[in-house]
Amino acid sequence: MHHFKYRNNELYCEDVPVQRIAENVGTPFYLYSHATLKRHFLIFNQAFQGLNRLVCYSAKANTNLAVLKLFANLGSGLDIVSGGELYRGLKAGFSADKIVYSGVGKRIDEIDYALDKGILMFNIESLEELELIDKRAGMLKKKAPIAIRVNPDVDPKTHPYISTGLKKNKFGIDIESSIQGYKIASKLKNIQVIGIDCHIGSQITESKPFEDALESIKKLITDIINLGIKIKYIDMGGGLGITYDAESPLHPSEYARAIVKSLEGMPIELILEPGRVLVGNAGILVTKVLYRKASREKQFIIVDAGMNDLLRPSIYKAFHAIEPVLKSEEKTIVADVVGPICESGDFLALDRKISNAKADDLLAVMSAGAYGFTMSSNYCSRLKVPEVMVKDDRFEVIKARQTYEDLIAGECIPAFV
Numbered sequence: 001m002h003h004f005k006y007r008n009n010e011l012y013c014e015d016v017p018v019q020r021i022a023e024n025v026g027t028p029f030y031l032y033s034h035a036t037l038k039r040h041f042l043i044f045n046q047a048f049q050g051l052n053r054l055v056c057y058s059a060k061a062n063t064n065l066a067v068l069k070l071f072a073n074l075g076s077g078l079d080i081v082s083g084g085e086l087y088r089g090l091k092a093g094f095s096a097d098k099i100v101y102s103g104v105g106k107r108i109d110e111i112d113y114a115l116d117k118g119i120l121m122f123n124i125e126s127l128e129e130l131e132l133i134d135k136r137a138g139m140l141k142k143k144a145p146i147a148i149r150v151n152p153d154v155d156p157k158t159h160p161y162i163s164t165g166l167k168k169n170k171f172g173i174d175i176e177s178s179i180q181g182y183k184i185a186s187k188l189k190n191i192q193v194i195g196i197d198c199h200i201g202s203q204i205t206e207s208k209p210f211e212d213a214l215e216s217i218k219k220l221i222t223d224i225i226n227l228g229i230k231i232k233y234i235d236m237g238g239g240l241g242i243t244y245d246a247e248s249p250l251h252p253s254e255y256a257r258a259i260v261k262s263l264e265g266m267p268i269e270l271i272l273e274p275g276r277v278l279v280g281n282a283g284i285l286v287t288k289v290l291y292r293k294a295s296r297e298k299q300f301i302i303v304d305a306g307m308n309d310l311l312r313p314s315i316y317k318a319f320h321a322i323e324p325v326l327k328s329e330e331k332t333i334v335a336d337v338v339g340p341i342c343e344s345g346d347f348l349a350l351d352r353k354i355s356n357a358k359a360d361d362l363l364a365v366m367s368a369g370a371y372g373f374t375m376s377s378n379y380c381s382r383l384k385v386p387e388v389m390v391k392d393d394r395f396e397v398i399k400a401r402q403t404y405e406d407l408i409a410g411e412c413i414p415a416f417v
C-alpha cells in the first residue's frame with residue numbers, strides 16, 4: 001500500500017496534488033512519500049517482532065540523505081556497498097555499529113574507511129578479500145568483524161540480471177568452499193568471525209528460494225560450529241519483491257514467518273537487508289509529455305524523462321505502470337512511451353495501453369522509488385532531476401535539480417589541448 005492516490009481524478013502524494021509540485025519544481029522529478037517510507041519500514045521490522053534482529057536498509061536502492069535519515073530515525077541499520085554509501089550513511093546519522101558492508105570489489109581505501117569507523121561487519125565475497133581485510137586491519141591495529149557471503153546455489157526465479165545466488169553468479173563464495181573459508185578466517189589474527197551472510201537476488205516474489213537458501217545455510221552453520229567457530233549473526237540479505245504490475249509477492253509477514261520458522265531454536269541474531277520492498281512503491285517519477293507522433297506501425301508518446309533518469313525499463317525490460325496525473329475522459333491508446341535520448345533502448349514503456357496523453361500532460365511513472373534516482377546518470381549531458389519528499393500537506397526538494405555548471409564541475413581543459 002502506498003500514498004499515491006487519486007482525488008477527483010487528480011493524483012495526490014499524501015495531501016499534496018502532484019501537479020502543484022510539478023508547477024513548483026518543473027519536470028521531470030522523483031517524488032517520495034514520507035508516510036509510505038515509514039509505513040514500509042515499520043511493517044517490515046514488526047514482521048520479525050520477538051526475534052533478535054537488525055533491519056539494515058540496503059542503501060543502494062535509494063541513497064538520498066533524507067530517505068536515509070528517515071530510516072535511521074526509525075532504528076534501522078544500513079547495508080552498504082561502497083565508501084560513498086558509508087559516507088552518506090554516517091552523514092545521515094546511522095551509527096557505524098549498525099552498518100554492514102557487502103560487495104565483491106571493496107577497495108583498500110574503502111576497507112580502511114570502514115575499519116576506521118568501526119562498522120558492524122564486512123560481508124566477505126572472496127578469499128583474497130578476506131586476506132586483504134586481515135592485512136589492513138593489522139596495519140590499523142583493528143580487529144575486523146566478518147561474515148562470509150555464501151552462495152547457496154538457489155534459483156530465485158527472477159530476472160537473470162538481478163539473480164545473485166546461482167553458482168554462475170559472481171557473488172559470494174560457493175557453499176562447498178565456504179567451510180574452508182571459515183577455517184582460514186578463524187586462524188587470521190586480525191579477523192573476528194561473527195556471522196554468515198547470503199543474498200540470493202532481487203524482486204523475489206515467493207518464499208521457496210529464501211527457505212531453500214536458509215536450509216543450506218543452516219547445515220553449514222552446524223559444520224562451522226562443529227569447528228569451534230562462533231556465529232552470532234545470520235544475514236539473510238534482501239530481495240523481497242514488490243508489485244510493479246500484476247505480481248503478488250509474499251507479504252513481509254509471510255516472508256518473516258518463513259524465515260522465523262526455519263530459524264526456530266537457533267540462538268542467533270538475524271540481519272536483514274531489504275531495499276526495494278521499503279522504497280520501491282514509495283516513489284514515482286513525474287514526467288511531462290513533449291510530443292506525440294505516429295509512424296505507420298506505432299504511436300509514440302515522447303516524454304522529458306529518459307533512460308538516464310530511469311534505467312530499469314531499458315536494462316531489465318522492467319515494467320513500470322504509467323498513470324496520468326490528471327485523469328481525463330480520453331480513450332486509451334497503445335503506444336511506446338519514449339525519452340529524448342539517442343538510443344533505441346531509451347523507453348519507459350513499450351506497446352503500452354495508456355491514456356491518450358498529449359503535449360504538456362503530466363505522467364506518473366509508478367513504483368520508481370527503488371533503483372530509480374540511484375541508477376540515473378548524466379548521459380547525453382542531461383541534468384539529473386530533483387528529488388522531492390512529501391509529508392502530509394508539505395513538500396520539500398531533498399535534492400536540487402543539477403545546473404549546467406554542475407555538469408562540468410571538476411572538468412578542466414589542459415594547456416596542451
Ligand SMILES: *Cc1c(COP(=O)(O)O)cnc(C)c1O
Pocket residue numbers: 058060061079081102103199201202203237238239240273274275276277370
Ligand atoms: C542490492 C542488495 C540488497 C537489496 O536488495 P533488494 O532486492 O532491493 O531488497 C541487499 N543486500 C545486498 C548484498 C545487495 O547487493
